[in-house]
Amino acid sequence: MSVSMMVSQLAGGMFVSVQIFVVTLVFSLPLGMIVAFGRMSRNPLLQGIVKVYISIMRGTPLMLQLMVVYFGPYYLFGIKITNSYRLWAALIGFVINYAAYFAEIYRSGIQSMPVGQYEAAKLLGYGKMQTFFKIILPQVIKRILPSVTNEVITLVKDTSLAFTISVLEMFAIAKALASSQTSLIPFAAAGIFYYLFNLVVAVGMDYAEKKLAYYQ
Amino acid sequence: MKLMEMNHVGKAFDGVPVIRDISLSVEEGEIVSIIGPSGSGKSTLLRCATMLETMDSGELIYMGEKAAWSDETGKMTFASKRDLKRICENYGLVFQNFNLFPHFSVMKNITDAPIAVQKRDKEEVYRTGRELLKKMGLEDKENAYPCQLSGGQCQRVAIARALALNPKILFFDEPTSALDPELTGEVLKVIKSLADLDIAMVIVTHEMAFARDISDRVIFMADGVIVEEGTPEVVFASDNERTRSFLGRYGEMLK
Numbered sequence: 037m038s039v040s041m042m043v044s045q046l047a048g049g050m051f052v053s054v055q056i057f058v059v060t061l062v063f064s065l066p067l068g069m070i071v072a073f074g075r076m077s078r079n080p081l082l083q084g085i086v087k088v089y090i091s092i093m094r095g096t097p098l099m100l101q102l103m104v105v106y107f108g109p110y111y112l113f114g115i116k117i118t119n120s121y122r123l124w125a126a127l128i129g130f131v132i133n134y135a136a137y138f139a140e141i142y143r144s145g146i147q148s149m150p151v152g153q154y155e156a157a158k159l160l161g162y163g164k165m166q167t168f169f170k171i172i173l174p175q176v177i178k179r180i181l182p183s184v185t186n187e188v189i190t191l192v193k194d195t196s197l198a199f200t201i202s203v204l205e206m207f208a209i210a211k212a213l214a215s216s217q218t219s220l221i222p223f224a225a226a227g228i229f230y231y232l233f234n235l236v237v238a239v240g241m242d243y244a245e246k247k248l249a250y251y252q
Numbered sequence: 253m254k255l256m257e258m259n260h261v262g263k264a265f266d267g268v269p270v271i272r273d274i275s276l277s278v279e280e281g282e283i284v285s286i287i288g289p290s291g292s293g294k295s296t297l298l299r300c301a302t303m304l305e306t307m308d309s310g311e312l313i314y315m316g317e318k319a320a321w322s323d324e325t326g327k328m329t330f331a332s333k334r335d336l337k338r339i340c341e342n343y344g345l346v347f348q349n350f351n352l353f354p355h356f357s358v359m360k361n362i363t364d365a366p367i368a369v370q371k372r373d374k375e376e377v378y379r380t381g382r383e384l385l386k387k388m389g390l391e392d393k394e395n396a397y398p399c400q401l402s403g404g405q406c407q408r409v410a411i412a413r414a415l416a417l418n419p420k421i422l423f424f425d426e427p428t429s430a431l432d433p434e435l436t437g438e439v440l441k442v443i444k445s446l447a448d449l450d451i452a453m454v455i456v457t458h459e460m461a462f463a464r465d466i467s468d469r470v471i472f473m474a475d476g477v478i479v480e481e482g483t484p485e486v487v488f489a490s491d492n493e494r495t496r497s498f499l500g501r502y503g504e505m506l507k
């Protein structure tokens with residue numbers, strides 16, 4: 037197999053990895069906010085359910101969660117698993133897992149806000165929604181950015197776990213190529229890919245942090 | 253006309269009464285100082301008046317309109333959300349630690365609520381904002397962020413922010429306690445300059461000379477009750493034992 041064919045196969049896997057990455061962020065970042073509100077809810081039932089959900093997501097391996105999402109429908113309901121469900125299962129697994137982590141980050145950020153900010157907003161007449169979106173959230177985002185960066189960088193590497201349910205992302209293809217070509221070059225290429233991907237992420241997050249550095 | 257009226261207000265924390273049966277009213281344009289030892293419930297009283305704290309009993313009235321009241325059984329009732337929104341426009345509060353919004357510039361701190369909450373005209377609000385900053389001696393800080401200002405400057409911005417909403421009554425909770433002595437003077441001077449704005453002010457303060465000079469009426473509080481109230485001349489020359497023992501520490505300063 038020529039080098040150019042290897043590269044084009046790897047590029048296909050790269051596309052899938054990037055897809056998992058983007059979809060996971062796009063859905064888990066807002067979903068995490070909803071989960072965080074559930075976790076801080078005054079309703080004990082809702083709060084309890086969310087607590088259990090977060091603790092399972094954080095307490096079990098992501099690899100196992102992906103397998104449960106993939107095989108679960110068959111074992112639980114006897115639904116036949118189709119090939120096209122693989123990627124869906126991976127996306128669902130990643131989104132619900134990362135939403136739990138983001139929820140805890142949001143919660144710690146929101147709870148670290150001084151009560152004086154809420155009181156000042158109340159006295160100035162801001163409604164609940166205005167207070168949250170104008171006063172609280174922008175400050176929370178600044179506070180939690182370093183933790184979010186950590187999660188995002190972990191996510192880049194975690195996308196490779198999708199290979200456990202045979203999603204043909206970057207890592208799965210590198211592994212297949214490495215054994216069929218008896219060469220380590222595909223692994224090296226994969227390593228470089230993940231590294232460069234994270235470099236881009238780090239630069240982006242650094243830029244965001246600098247943009248928010250105009251106040252303390 | 254009475255701007256604000258509190259009747260028989262009580263408030264307890266975890267069963268410990270902090271405010272006991274306090275009645276107090278403020279007339280239009282009146283300047284009232286509240287003095288008293290630490291822990292006597294001054295902040296709690298202001299927090300009940302501004303509804304940051306829910307009172308346990310009594311009634312709270314602004315401009316003749318009831319904001320909160322308790323019935324014969326002692327159950328508290330609050331005005332509807334819509335009524336409260338209107339009632340809240342009557343007053344503002346200046347905090348001891350400013351509570352400016354750190355991510356907003358000075359100008360945005362002052363203008364955002366009038367624009368976003370009161371839906372006033374942007375041009376007009378910015379004009380008012382600039383006038384207020386000028387009054388506060390901060391015309392060159394329009395685009396600064398709170399973290400770039402001194403404590404005294406922050407407090408003056410906080411005062412401008414409260415004034416921008418055109419309150420009829422402005423509460424101050426120890427507006428200079430978080431400031432170095434050098435910065436206290438500039439803030440007190442600004443507050444004094446508001447006296448001719450024709451808004452009522454209720455000021456909790458430990459600055460006795462300031463309270464004596466600025467107030468129409470001084471209220472001395474201890475252990476959750478109003479021990480004595482009257483003109484500064486009367487209260488500062490009181491023969492009430494508790495008032496005297498509290499003022500004793502300041503007596504020297506006032507002479």
Ligand SMILES: Nc1ncnc2c1ncn2[C@@H]1O[C@H](COP(=O)(O)OP(=O)(O)OP(=O)(O)O)[C@@H](O)[C@H]1O
Nearest residue numbers: 265266270288289290291292293294295296297426
């Ligand atoms: N949220 C709260 N929970 C419990 N106790 C409180 C709370 N707020 C105030 N207290 C108590 O109520 C009492 C009165 O407090 P308050 O802050 O009103 O006093 P103060 O007169 O403002 O004192 P200072 O001059 O020190 O500001 C204090 O004993 C205080 O510990």
Ligand SMILES: [Mg+2]
Nearest residue numbers: 294295296426
């Ligand atoms: Mg106090």
